[in-house]
Amino acid sequence: MMDLLDRKIIAELQRNARESTTKIATKLGVARTTVHERISRMEDRGVIAGYSVVLQEHPEGHKVQVVVMAEVQQKETRRIIKRLETYPEVRQCLSINGEFDLIICAEAPRIEDLDILVDEIAAIPGVVRTNTNVIFGRRIDRI
Structure with missing residues (x-):
């Protein structure tokens, strides 16, 4: 079961999956270890299935x-x-x-x-x- 903090962490990761746990913790007003443990737990449970790379739009412009x-x-x-x-x-x-x-x-x-x-x-x-x-x-x- 995910709580509000888990959903906020996921939202931050969706904005930038490379954001450090320290920065996420600061934004959310919690300890870095809390964020790290929550992310690890969500990965273990399969809530977070992976991370991806978003490529820049095609150089020829918008599709x-x-x-x-x-x-x-x-x-x-x-x-x-x-x-x-x-x-x-x-x-x-x-x-x-x-x-x-x-x-x-x-x-x-x-x-x-x-x-x-x-x-x-x-x-x-x-x-x-x-x-x-x-x-x-x-x-x-x-x-």
């Missing part, structure tokens, strides 16, 4: 991003996901409940590239229908 919601025939889901894996523009695919079955996150340098991608996704056998939204900006980004 256009879309979210495609897709309704699919259930028996075709695995085949559709395998096909989606072949598109380099597809960054993430999530299975969901509700009106749609998959959320597909994609990015490309130009909206025209994504227009072609969305048409191709809609043409995959087993995809019943899609709904696409363009992402205007990120308000919170902890990835």
Whole structure:
């Protein structure tokens, strides 16, 4: 079970995973050993599964991003996901409940590239229908 202090430590690590335990402790008003022990415990329990590196945006500039919601025939889901894996523009695919079955996150340098991608996704056998939204900006980004 995580408490408020654990969640605050995680938030600090999400902002900067390389931040020292001393700096985190100072920000949170607790002892450095407390932060160190809490992080170790969360790692041991699997709450913190790892750390990652966030690369700088592509040097050519900002990429256009879309979210495609897709309704699919259930028996075709695995085949559709395998096909989606072949598109380099597809960054993430999530299975969901509700009106749609998959959320597909994609990015490309130009909206025209994504227009072609969305048409191709809609043409995959087993995809019943899609709904696409363009992402205007990120308000919170902890990835």
